[in-house]
Amino acid sequence: MRILTGNDLKTGAVIWWTGQDWSLHVEDASDVGDHGEAVLAREDGARRVNGGYIVDAEATPKGPRPAHIKDRIRALGPTVRPDLTLKPADPTAGDWVI
Amino acid sequence: MYKYDQYDQAMVDARVEEFRDQTRRRIAGDMNDDQFKPLRLKNGLYLQLHAYMLRVAIPYGTLNSQQMRKLADIARKYDRGYGHFTTRQNLQYNWIKLEEAPDILAELATVEMHAIQTSGESIRNISADQYAGAAADEICDPRPWAELLRQATTFHPEFSYLPRKFKIAVISAKTDRAALRWHDCALRIVRNEAGEEGFEVYAGGGMGRTPFIAYPIRDFLPAKQIFSYLQAILRVWNLHARRDNIHKQRMKILVHELGEEEFRRQVEEEFQNFLALGTDFPQAEYDRIAAYFTPPPFETGLSEEIDRSDPDFALWVDRQVAPHKAPGYAIANISLKPIGGIGGDITADQMDVVADLAERYSFDDLRATHVQNLVLPHVRKADLYTVWQVLREAGLADANLDLVTDVIACPGLDYCSLANARSIPVAQEIQRRFADMDRQLDIGELKIKISGCINACGHHHAGHIGILGVDRKGTENYQLLLGGSGAEDTSQAKITGPGFDEAGIVDAVERTVERYRDLREPGERFLDTYRRVGLDPFKEAIYG
Numbered sequence: 194m195r196i197l198t199g200n201d202l203k204t205g206a207v208i209w210w211t212g213q214d215w216s217l218h219v220e221d222a223s224d225v226g227d228h229g230e231a232v233l234a235r236e237d238g239a240r241r242v243n244g245g246y247i248v249d250a251e252a253t254p255k256g257p258r259p260a261h262i263k264d265r266i267r268a269l270g271p272t273v274r275p276d277l278t279l280k281p282a283d284p285t286a287g288d289w290v291i
Numbered sequence: 292m293y294k295y296d297q298y299d300q301a302m303v304d305a306r307v308e309e310f311r312d313q314t315r316r317r318i319a320g321d322m323n324d325d326q327f328k329p330l331r332l333k334n335g336l337y338l339q340l341h342a343y344m345l346r347v348a349i350p351y352g353t354l355n356s357q358q359m360r361k362l363a364d365i366a367r368k369y370d371r372g373y374g375h376f377t378t379r380q381n382l383q384y385n386w387i388k389l390e391e392a393p394d395i396l397a398e399l400a401t402v403e404m405h406a407i408q409t410s411g412e413s414i415r416n417i418s419a420d421q422y423a424g425a426a427a428d429e430i431c432d433p434r435p436w437a438e439l440l441r442q443a444t445t446f447h448p449e450f451s452y453l454p455r456k457f458k459i460a461v462i463s464a465k466t467d468r469a470a471l472r473w474h475d476c477a478l479r480i481v482r483n484e485a486g487e488e489g490f491e492v493y494a495g496g497g498m499g500r501t502p503f504i505a506y507p508i509r510d511f512l513p514a515k516q517i518f519s520y521l522q523a524i525l526r527v528w529n530l531h532a533r534r535d536n537i538h539k540q541r542m543k544i545l546v547h548e549l550g551e552e553e554f555r556r557q558v559e560e561e562f563q564n565f566l567a568l569g570t571d572f573p574q575a576e577y578d579r580i581a582a583y584f585t586p587p588p589f590e591t592g593l594s595e596e597i598d599r600s601d602p603d604f605a606l607w608v609d610r611q612v613a614p615h616k617a618p619g620y621a622i623a624n625i626s627l628k629p630i631g632g633i634g635g636d637i638t639a640d641q642m643d644v645v646a647d648l649a650e651r652y653s654f655d656d657l658r659a660t661h662v663q664n665l666v667l668p669h670v671r672k673a674d675l676y677t678v679w680q681v682l683r684e685a686g687l688a689d690a691n692l693d694l695v696t697d698v699i700a701c702p703g704l705d706y707c708s709l710a711n712a713r714s715i716p717v718a719q720e721i722q723r724r725f726a727d728m729d730r731q732l733d734i735g736e737l738k739i740k741i742s743g744c745i746n747a748c749g750h751h752h753a754g755h756i757g758i759l760g761v762d763r764k765g766t767e768n769y770q771l772l773l774g775g776s777g778a779e780d781t782s783q784a785k786i787t788g789p790g791f792d793e794a795g796i797v798d799a800v801e802r803t804v805e806r807y808r809d810l811r812e813p814g815e816r817f818l819d820t821y822r823r824v825g826l827d828p829f830k831e832a833i834y835g
């Protein structure tokens with residue numbers, strides 16, 4: 194599957210395209226098929242995303258898993274600061290990255 | 292230390308308001324990202340993996356307690372309670388919101404700090420020996436020259452759109468604590484036979500994908516001609532630089548392509564033109580700036596004794612304390628490299644502790660080092676024990692300066708959008724592997740430096756052992772390099788062979804260290820042994 198990501202313009206937070214809106218959680222990301230470019234152009238123009246791009250991902254029971262480690266780290270947070278990741282209480286969150 | 296005059300303050304304040312307006316226009320949609328990006332970069336604001344990142348300049352690595360407390364406040368109020376000291380004596384915040392960035396810059400301006408020229412194609416923050424003004428082995432304090440050059444080059448129109456970044460370092464001791472010759476322009480203050488002060492000038496150094504060690508281009512430049520000479524260097528580069536090719540824009544490429552001789556010839560020619568223009572600093576201006584760096588009022592008649600009865604303290608003194616020029620005083624290094632921690636990171640509370648120590652015990656003076664540690668430059672020997680106790684309480688009393696666990700690591704793939712691989716976890720694993728203090732002391736001086744990509748922010752080319760993160764078909768992979776140095780015996784590290792995964796690279800480092808222990812002769816550091824025996828015995832140990 195192909196999903197969209199970028200950063201929130203005002204906060205810089207990593208965001209994922211849900212099909213209707215942007216979410217902080219990669220689990221919410223939806224497959225954009227061939228429409229990625231068009232969605233990005235529209236959302237960028239509307240300043241709802243900054244530096245957006247298309248990511249290849251694998252559909253898993255826990256939701257989309259980006260193909261590249263960089264996007265998995267973006268989805269979670271720094272692997273060396275589990276206290277600052279999006280899932281601070283989940284001790285296995287890091288395994289998902291590697 | 293230098294104090295802003297009305298012009299400095301007016302310029303910095305105006306810049307904050309200008310950026311506030313630019314940010315407002317970007318958020319309102321009057322500018323797109325292509326238009327805004329160069330503007331935010333001019334104010335040190337990057338977009339990284341998880342948020343915006345702000346790089347704050349610490350001129351020549353010197354700051355006072357008020358500034359450190361402000362950095363702590365900002366970390367608490369606008370970030371997530373910590374900051375990261377970099378290999379260029381700057382501080383980075385990792386979790387900045389664009390909408391708050393102008394307020395942060397305004398807060399910095401109240402303590403005479405800013406983020407100008409910490410990014411982009413400009414003359415970056417000028418770095419210096421972190422022991423400046425304190426070192427027993429220096430000729431003079433190099434910082435007045437760094438400050439003069441900072442003032443003369445900041446906002447200078449000819450240097451606002453350079454072909455690429457330009458990094459300057461200034462030292463005045465034989466011992467190089469500033470990775471001098473890895474800079475585009477490296478200045479070492481020397482005295483000639485007549486006792487006059489001047490600069491030994493090196494040009495064309497740099498790391499990145501094409502590393503070069505700066506060439507000596509002048510043995511002795513009379514100190515008061517430095518601005519003419521620097522302008523001449525920049526002019527020659529500006530004229531010929533390969534602005535068409537991002538990988539060839541740094542001055543090191545030009546020096547290499549023109550050849551050392553021809554580069555020198557052209558610089559000397561331009562130099563004559565600048566001398567005739569009379570743009571050098573008048574003596575009165577030098578004196579005015581130098582007055583800010585007058586040595587603090589050191590007490591006399593102090594005891595040289597250090598009570599070493601506490602063995603943990605004695606160990607810390609042996610590792611972290613360096614000789615001071617004033618009797619009864621010492622230079623105290625503060626390690627930001629706890630075992631398994633994140634090198635260079637410091638919490639807001641720790642910043643406050645260090646600020647208090649600087650205020651009470653070091654004439655309100657603090658330094659950041661390119662090895663991502665801190666320094667209290669002027670501590671009475673009699674106060675060292677108290678200082679150490681406070682540091683220990685704050686988790687800042689590691690005794691590992693220049694040892695195998697004093698690893699430099701760039702933010703790597705945990706934070707940086709350009710990274711191929713993570714650097715910090717590798718550094719942590721190496722620290723854990725070598726945590727035993729007796730083993731560290733037995734190994735002795737060994738500088739490990741890790742970068743998460745070819746840009747070399749973690750100085751891997753200059754590591755006794757360097758590690759470079761590469762992308763191998765979407766997975767993290769690490770190359771091992773040996774034999775680099777960022778000290779006065781500068782050298783460039785060489786790649787050993789095929790790369791490793793994360794566990795493999797730590798094993799390879801350990802095999803390298805064990806082979807050194809087998810091969811070393813009495814008194815030899817790792818680097819000395821490597822230079823004597825060459826790469827082959829190590830390759831054999833690593834690859835079998």
Ligand code: HEM
Nearest residue numbers: 377378379473497498499500541701702707709746747748
């Ligand atoms: C996280 C954001 C960062 C970005 C985007 C970044 C980007 C870069 C780039 C592109 C280069 C290569 C420049 C060239 O060869 O022309 C570079 C070099 C360098 N950076 Fe960074 N860097 C970052 C963080 C850091 C940090 C945290 C440090 C210190 C720990 C640092 C210190 C350096 C140094 C010392 C060099 C080598 C300078 C040279 O080539 O002479 N950078 N950086």
Ligand code: SF4
Nearest residue numbers: 701707710743744748
């Ligand atoms: S070396 Fe590469 S990965 Fe490390 S901070 Fe610099 S640009 Fe980022």
